[in-house]
Amino acid sequence: MGCPDWPKCFGKWVPPTEVTELPFNYRQIYLEKRQKKVEKFCKFLSAIGMKETANKIKNDPEVYVEEAFNPARTWTEYLNRLVGFLAGNALLICFLWMLFRYRKSGLVGIAFLNLIILGVEAWFGSIVVATNLVPWTITLHMFLALVIVAIQMYVLYKVSPVQSRKLSFDKTMRWMIYIVLGITFYQMFLGTQVRESIDLLTKQGFGRDTWTDKLGMAFYIHRSFSWLVLGLLAYMAFHNEKSEKHFAVRLAFIVLAIELTSGVLLAYADMPGLVQTSHLIFASLLFGILWMTSLRIKRINR
Numbered sequence: 323m324g325c326p327d328w329p330k331c332f333g334k335w336v337p338p339t340e341v342t343e344l345p346f347n348y349r350q351i352y353l354e355k356r357q358k359k360v361e362k363f364c365k366f367l368s369a370i371g372m373k374e375t376a377n378k379i380k381n382d383p384e385v386y387v388e389e390a391f392n393p394a395r396t397w398t399e400y401l402n403r404l405v406g407f408l409a410g411n412a413l414l415i416c417f418l419w420m421l422f423r424y425r426k427s428g429l430v431g432i433a434f435l436n437l438i439i440l441g442v443e444a445w446f447g448s449i450v451v452a453t454n455l456v457p458w459t460i461t462l463h464m465f466l467a468l469v470i471v472a473i474q475m476y477v478l479y480k481v482s483p484v485q486s487r488k489l490s491f492d493k494t495m496r497w498m499i500y501i502v503l504g505i506t507f508y509q510m511f512l513g514t515q516v517r518e519s520i521d522l523l524t525k526q527g528f529g530r531d532t533w534t535d536k537l538g539m540a541f542y543i544h545r546s547f548s549w550l551v552l553g554l555l556a557y558m559a560f561h562n563e564k565s566e567k568h569f570a571v572r573l574a575f576i577v578l579a580i581e582l583t584s585g586v587l588l589a590y591a592d593m594p595g596l597v598q599t600s601h602l603i604f605a606s607l608l609f610g611i612l613w614m615t616s617l618r619i620k621r622i623n624r
């Protein structure tokens with residue numbers, strides 16, 4: 323874990339770079355703070371009827387492991403928070419702008435809803451930290467981020483002169499876009515299940531070189547579903563080249579090719595860390611392109 327507390331990092335707005343800047347018993351101090359937060363979160367889970375999950379978290383010894391200070395991790399995590407802070411401010415500006423320019427449309431409500439979801443996401447980020455990266459919390463955190471992006475893209479589609487331009491597709495292509503979007507979303511969910519298995523293997527002490535052999539069913543389904551996405555998108559790309567030549571379809575195909583390459587590298591080259599990151603980024607990009615394309619579809623009876 324990069325920063326044991328939230329929103330500050332080791333109690334500071336500018337995190338330390340050397341362990342000597344921390345009190346000698348920093349691990350004990352931050353463990354106690356996290357314990358309190360975990361207790362509060364578990365109470366909340368119990369209150370909303372998730373007693374079993376609360377008990378699981380409370381009794382998981384991994385939650386109470388306090389890692390030694392690691393400057394690279396600390397700063398990576400802190401940069402993530404700073405970017406999140408910028409995104410929050412951008413959404414706030416967007417909301418104010420909607421209030422000013424689009425007061426009479428439903429966009430004000432949508433922009434406000436996105437602000438609220440971002441607030442929940444920030445709070446949940448603190449839970450991911452407090453519970454020491456419990457795998458399902460990472461997954462939920464990621465999906466909430468996708469929801470925020472999807473809503474923001476909808477706002478963009480409504481207000482941008484370029485993005486609100488409709489794209490015409492025939493009936494088969496229209497259906498295929500929705501289907502590929504749905505499968506890609508499900509594929510992302512399967513991918514997070516694979517990552518959760520890897521998190522478990524890491525905790526059990528297995529190294530990168532052994533992960534692929536030990537991954538279960540989720541990995542094989544994830545890998546096989548990629549063929550389905552590839553087949554459908556290849557058909558769409560082929561059809562697109564013969565007709566409308568939409569940039570969005572071309573881009574989706576290129577991003578999918580990169581995504582598949584990164585997936586194969588993950589599976590057969592011992593999962594290099596940077597490729598793990600790229601795999602997630604390109605999956606999100608693919609989802610974003612397909613989502614925006616589905617919004618821009620022109621509904622005609624052809």
Ligand code: HEM
Pocket residue numbers: 464506509510511512513514516517520544545547548551581582584585586588589598599601602605608
């Ligand atoms: C449409 C194509 C694909 C999509 C949209 C996709 C999406 C994803 C996502 C969202 C994750 C979770 C990342 C995270 O939570 O950090 C993931 C993980 C993973 N994917 Fe894929 N994937 C695709 C294709 C493939 C292929 C073809 C392979 C291998 C043959 C593959 C292997 C993996 C592996 C090994 C992981 C776990 C890596 C980790 O821990 O980050 N994926 N995928």
